[in-house]
Amino acid sequence: MIAQNFDYTAPASLAEALSLLASGEAKPLAGGMSLIPMMKLRLAAPDQVVDLGRIPELNYIRHDGGRVRIGATATHHQVATSTTVRSQCPLLAATAAQIGDVQVRNMGTIGGSVAHADPAADYPAALLALGAEVTVANAGGSRTLSIEDFLVDTFTTALEPGEIITEISVPAGGGSGCHYQKMLQPASGFAIVGIAVQVTASGGVIASARVGVTGLTGKAFRAHGVEAALVGKSAAGIAEAVAGIADGVDANSDIHASAGYRCQMARVHAGRAVAAALAKA
Amino acid sequence: MKITVTLNGKTRTSDVEPRLLLIHYLREEAGLTGPHIGCETSLCGACTVEVDGKAVKSCAMFAVQADGRNVLTIEGLAANGTLHPVQEAFWNEHALQCGFCTPGMIMASKQLLERNPNPTEDEIRHGIDGNLCRCTGYQHIVNAVKAAASKMGA
Ligand SMILES: Cc1cc2nc3c(=O)[nH]c(=O)nc-3n(C[C@H](O)[C@H](O)[C@H](O)COP(=O)(O)OP(=O)(O)OC[C@H]3O[C@@H](n4cnc5c(N)ncnc54)[C@H](O)[C@@H]3O)c2cc1C
Ligand code: FES
Ligand code: FES
Numbered sequence: 001m002i003a004q005n006f007d008y009t010a011p012a013s014l015a016e017a018l019s020l021l022a023s024g025e026a027k028p029l030a031g032g033m034s035l036i037p038m039m040k041l042r043l044a045a046p047d048q049v050v051d052l053g054r055i056p057e058l059n060y061i062r063h064d065g066g067r068v069r070i071g072a073t074a075t076h077h078q079v080a081t082s083t084t085v086r087s088q089c090p091l092l093a094a095t096a097a098q099i100g101d102v103q104v105r106n107m108g109t110i111g112g113s114v115a116h117a118d119p120a121a122d123y124p125a126a127l128l129a130l131g132a133e134v135t136v137a138n139a140g141g142s143r144t145l146s147i148e149d150f151l152v153d154t155f156t157t158a159l160e161p162g163e164i165i166t167e168i169s170v171p172a173g174g175g176s177g178c179h180y181q182k183m184l185q186p187a188s189g190f191a192i193v194g195i196a197v198q199v200t201a202s203g204g205v206i207a208s209a210r211v212g213v214t215g216l217t218g219k220a221f222r223a224h225g226v227e228a229a230l231v232g233k234s235a236a237g238i239a240e241a242v243a244g245i246a247d248g249v250d251a252n253s254d255i256h257a258s259a260g261y262r263c264q265m266a267r268v269h270a271g272r273a274v275a276a277a278l279a280k281a
Numbered sequence: 282m283k284i285t286v287t288l289n290g291k292t293r294t295s296d297v298e299p300r301l302l303l304i305h306y307l308r309e310e311a312g313l314t315g316p317h318i319g320c321e322t323s324l325c326g327a328c329t330v331e332v333d334g335k336a337v338k339s340c341a342m343f344a345v346q347a348d349g350r351n352v353l354t355i356e357g358l359a360a361n362g363t364l365h366p367v368q369e370a371f372w373n374e375h376a377l378q379c380g381f382c383t384p385g386m387i388m389a390s391k392q393l394l395e396r397n398p399n400p401t402e403d404e405i406r407h408g409i410d411g412n413l414c415r416c417t418g419y420q421h422i423v424n425a426v427k428a429a430a431s432k433m434g435a
Contacts, residue, residue: 001321008282008299008345029346036341037323039300049299053346077335101411102392103326106335107342187324189410 003039010051014058014137014166020050022139024161028052030073030112033104058111058166063088067133067169072111076100079110089170091178091198095126098182100189111165114147117219118190119154119252124220125196126180127170128212135167142166154218177201177281181273182215183265185256191215192257193266195245195273199230201281206230209274211242216266217249226270235275242270284348288313289357297344303337304328306344307354315355315384319413326412329385330354336392338411355384358391367391367429376425378416386412390426398434400426 011017020026027046029035030053038044052058052073060071061082068088070079079085080097099105099113099122113123114134124147132147136159150158159165175198182194196212209230214220229241246263253259285294288311295310307313307330316339319327323341330339331353332346358365364372367390377383386409393400393408400408405426406419414422 002302003300005298005300008343010345010348032341032343032346033323036302036343040302040321051346101326102389102408103329103336103338103341103411104323106392107337 001040003036004042004045006039006046007048008051009048010054012054012056014055017050017052017055017164018137018139018162020048021164022162026050028115028164030109030115031075031104031107032112033100033108034112034116034118052111052164061085063172066172068092068172069167069169070110071167072165073109074111076105076108076110076113077102080105088172089130089174090176091126091130091174091180091196092123092170094178095122095180095196098122098180098184098189104189110168114150114168115157115159115165117151117153117155117157119218119220120185120190120192120194120215121220122180122182122191122194122214124151125191125194125212125214127168128220128222129178129196129198129210130170130174130212131210132168132170134165135169136163137166138163148222151219174198175200175281177277179273179276179280181269181276183269193262193269195266195270197270197273197277199274199277199281201278204234204278206233206274206278206281211245211270211274213245213266213270216246216251216262218252221249223270230274235278238274238278239271242274243267245270282345284345286344286347286349287351289353295344299343299345301344303330303332303339303342303344303347303352306347307339307352310344313354313356317381317384319381319385324413325382326385326389326409327382329388329412331388331392334395336388353388355387358387365391366432367394367426370425370429370432371422374421374425374428376417376422382412382414382416386414386422390422390429393426394430394433399430402427 026048058073134150177199194214211223251259317327319325
């Protein structure tokens with residue numbers, strides 16, 4: 001499997017990358033864990049590839065202004081093992097640690113995953129639950145969007161031609177009451193359903209809950225109804241509160257799981273995810 | 282495009298097409314046939330090598346991405362004829378049958394032990410889950426990683 005030939009550049013600065021991408025013709029390459037397989041299958045055949053992998057100013061993780069700020073090319077391994085992420089938003093570290101396998105986590109990046117918007121990707125569930133923001137830039141400037149506004153549909157985002165993600169940020173102080181639970185497709189590790197949960201609780205009773213769901217539908221979403229139903233519940237009330245997680249959704253169906261099975265697995269795994277998060281809160 | 286790679290400690294400059302995959306560069310251009318092509322779809326891990334100390338699937342990376350970097354393949358693991366402890370443990374514990382997955386398995390196991398010198402059985406299975414073996418049923422591979430861990434810790 002050989003990709004169509006292309007021109008390759010590996011700029012050393014963000015400004016240079018943005019000017020190479022400005023025409024909207026070139027494709028950014030980050031970890032290549034989605035793009036290269038697609039190029040090999042010729043599902044993607046860009047004439048120009050701009051490698052973001054040699055731009056130090058896109059690779060960082062820092063805690064400032066009450067948020068954890070993650071540069072677009074931080075790898076899944078960096079996010080999973082960062083002491084800042086583990087202490088300030090453990091849900092994100094736990095999610096990153098469950099992506100693919102070690103080789104994929106060594107190369108794949110948070111910016112690439114979010115830009116790709118695969119409906120079965122893990123990050124979106126956690127980023128929705130955490131209230132993430134996505135900063136994008138082009139040669140003319142930058143803008144910041146909520147993750148809800150950024151993720152438009154299956155494999156579709158709010159990125160305009162010539163724009164790239166530069167940073168993803170989440171509020172710091174995420175707290176230990178969190179859990180990412182996925183039912184995985186054993187060959188690739190992608191989520192058949194994945195549920196990310198962040199709760200606060202006192203005396204075993206849930207005070208607030210945020211629930212992100214991936215894999216179930218064409219686009220990851222926040223389960224607002226379930227979040228409201230969980231407030232005031234103790235462990236015994238979880239199953240009932242999450243029972244509506246798949247109500248009214250247009251569930252994915254493929255060779256790995258039918259729509260009905262996915263919905264049932266979403267209920268089961270949501271219950272487990274909330275129980276595990278509550279136990280750690 | 283001209284690239285210079287430090288390959289198993291030796292510098293090598295080649296002129297490659299940007300689309301050349303790292304695995305094809307290693308096998309066809311550099312003659313290193315230790316890393317294998319199993320699936321070519323980034324699932325089996327037989328092509329695993331290290332780039333700047335990180336285990337990667339070389340069928341999912343272009344050779345141009347390795348320009349200026351250090352690449353280590355299974356051929357570069359033994360030092361002066363002495364097997365790396367992971368290689369030795371695979372031999373001692375019968376962790377291979379046909380051997381097709383072995384170069385990749387060893388590279389993934391090496392990465393695991395560098396990051397976690399004393400892994401539990403679950404951590405070992407998680408650490409090598411990007412590598413498939415059609416022969417052994419994995420048990421002897423897990424045993425070999427445990428044996429290598431105790432040898433390297435000793
Ligand atoms: C074997 C295997 C198993 C996997 N398992 C999982 C899994 O379990 N869960 C999961 O979530 N994912 C999984 N993945 C996908 C993986 O997480 C990818 O790393 C991720 O989807 C893409 O990130 P990347 O950095 O590799 O991006 P690339 O492949 O380089 O790029 C992907 C797309 O994003 C664009 N892009 C990249 N960076 C930017 C940027 N900064 N701004 C704008 N556009 C950009 C590219 O142009 C391209 O269109 C798996 C992949 C493989 C090969
Ligand atoms: S040949 Fe690279 S992962 Fe199978
Ligand atoms: S020993 Fe044959 S594939 Fe692993």
